[in-house]
Amino acid sequence: MIEYFYPNQELILPELAGHLDIGSDKFIVVQRFDGGMGTCYRIVDAQGTSYALKVIHSDLLLDEKSIYRYNEELKLWLTFSACDGVAEAKSIIKINEIPCVVSSWMENGDMSTLITDMNPRTFYTSMDRIITALKWVYDNYKVIHRDLKPGNILIDKDNKAYVADWGLAKLISASEQGKKNDSRELAGITPYLTQQGTFVGTVLYASPEQLLGLPNIDFRSDIYSLGCIMYQWETGKPPFVAKTIQEIASGHLYTKPSKIG
Incomplete structure (x- = not known):
């Protein structure tokens, strides 16, 4: 995998400076974080303000389905940024045509490093x-997330929580809803390309219907994942932990989690 940028590298990004309405187009790369499909860089402008710059992994650039998924995530992310509880995407730019x-x-990273130390008020305010x-995303656009986990819940400097990473989001079709889809149109966004029987998500927090690759998955899958996150906060670990993915999946499908009390 090719490294796009390096720590302390200076980037000249006039398009981004224009979108942000700032005077200087110079940004410095500070940190790098690898994700499932992309790499995130922390960049800082001349005034010292930090931003997250996300780009698809270089080894996925020639994979048509991966590029499609990445572009869909960007469109969804921009659309949903109108909601205060969604991590705001400020701009889509091209760097070397990517x-x-x-x-x-x-500033406070994601919930994965904070969840065991969060007091009840902070945790339940975040979950709310x-x-x-x-709910706002689903009510307006009939889209579910499908990859809810502590690592995809970001926390700002004021300890406010935000939903991030829409790479596995799915548009629920009218037939899956069982009624006419009267939600607002999402220009150019089509149902996520997965085949029936294919698992997508993170196994520690995945619903049984995700693990089985069922075609009629709906918002209840996200509710299940939220339950797994809440269970982890209460007990210090997700409801099913094992040595292999197969054992964890089996737990979700066939085993009741240990009681919290």
């Missing part, structure tokens, strides 16, 4: 924001 998304930088954001 589409990149620039978003707000979250996340649930409200997911």
Whole structure:
């Protein structure tokens, strides 16, 4: 996999400076974080303000389905940024003809490193924001997330939580809803390309219907994942932990989680 940028590298990004309405087009690369489909870089402008710059992994650039998924995520992310509980995508720019998304930088990282130390008020306030954001997205666009986990819940400097990473999001079709889809149109966004029987998501937080690759998955799958996150906060670990993915999946499908009390 090719490295796009390096720590302390200076980037000249006039398009981004224009979108952000700032005087200087110079940005410095500070940190790098690898994700499932893309790499995230922390970049800083001349005033010291940090942003997150996300770009698809270089080894996926020639994979048609991966490029499609990445472009769909960018469109979804921009659309849903209108919601206060969704991590804001500020701009989509091209660097060397590769589409990149620039978003707000979250000073406190994600919930994965904080969840065991969060007090009840902070945790349940965060969950309320996340649930409200997911409901807003579903009510307006009939889209579910399908990869809810602590690592995809970002926390800003004021400890406010935001939903991030829409790479596995799915548009629920009218037939899957069982009624006419009267939601607002999402220009250019089509149902996520997966084949029946294919698992997508993160196994520690995945619903049984995700694990089985069922075609009629709906918002209840996200509710299940939220339940797994809440269970982890209460107990210190997800409801099913094992040595192999198959054992974890089996737990979700056939085993009741240990009682919290």
